[in-house]
Amino acid sequence: MAGTVFLVPNTLGETTVESVIPSEVCLLIKQIKYFIVEDIRTTRRFLKKVDKEIDIDELTFYVLNKHTTPQQKSSFLNVVKKGENVGIVSEAGVPGVADPGADIVAMAHQQNFKVVPLVGPSSILLSLMASGMNGQSFAFHGYIPIKAGDRAKAIKHLEGISIREKQTQIFIEAPYRNNHLLKDIIANCNPKTKVCVACDITLESEYIKTKTVAQWKGKLPELHKKPTIFLIQG
Known part of the structure; x- marks a missing residue:
């Protein structure tokens, strides 16, 4: 057997x-x-x-x-x-x-x-649970492009999908590039688009916040080298 x-x-x-x-x-x-x-x-x-x-x-x-x-x-x-x-x-x-x-x-x-x-922690699902975004329809995209131009296009594309499909878009970045990615999200998304940053999930330093792009501006958290999940919903 x-x-x-x-x-x-x-x-x-x-x-x-x-x-x-x-x-x-x-x-x-x-x-x-x-x-x-x-x-x-x-x-x-x-x-x-x-x-x-x-x-x-x-x-x-x-x-x-x-x-x-x-x-x-x-x-x-x-x-x-x-x-x-x-x-x-x-x-x-x-x-x-x-x-x-x-x-x-x-x-x-x-x-x-x-x-x-076997039952255990999934950072993707835990971040979605805590985001307040659409948990009925969502997509995980893994890593998005590194190059600035390609990254901006990818962010705008995912935001467009989110708006059309009313679908939460989830993605990640290498921890040492987290700060750059968040800045790019804020720079390329509409002011009313919701952005969730879920960092150090299940750890004592856990940080999970959902705000609009307009609310995030000028108040970005320090994410360098911290495992982070990003979620957007237009």
């Missing part, structure tokens, strides 16, 4: 596991011996947060990143064929959402393996 592919949630930063991941999920994590991860070191650290008694040396890790070949990816599920359970762990939040783990999940479905998502 084949094993199960578990989608293992990670914390969104240096917060306690107990505050964001159910105890039942932690118990299940401790039973898994094979993990597909983006970075072995950070996953080891996470597992020690789950339970200090976990023997890391007894575990097997498969690295999944931009350098992983298709052949390597397909081999990761060989142990599932043999009846072993595998956990996919993201660097932060839930795997499979804005995360390379989705490729492995697709392969698992192709091979008819059972896939089980």
Whole structure:
């Protein structure tokens, strides 16, 4: 009988596991011996947060990143064929959402393996919940262009979609470019467009504010190197 592919949630930063991941999920994590991860070191650290008694040396890790070949990816599920359970762990939040783990999940479905998502924090959904924006219709776009001209066009395009479809638009940026992105949003959107900045979600330094572009002007928060989600609704 084949094993199960578990989608293992990670914390969104240096917060306690107990505050964001159910105890039942932690118990299940401790039973898994094979993990597909983006970075072995950070996953080891996470597992020690789950339970200090976990023997890391007894575990097997498969690295999944931009350098992983298709052949390597397909081999990761060989142990599932043999009846072993595998956990996919993201660097932060839930795997499979804005995360390379989705490729492995697709392969698992192709091979008819059972896939089980475990409950944990998703920065995308948590920011949407707290934004006060439309939670019935929304779209996550990941990273938008870096170049100034392309970025301005992308921001205006997303604002246009939001106005036409009455849909919340969600996107992110590399943490060291957050301040620049927020300035670009304020510079390119209509004064009445709502902008939510959701930063350090679930951490003690959590900051979540929704204001119109006009209200944000001259009062921008410091976001440098802080994990941040941006949401707009025209």
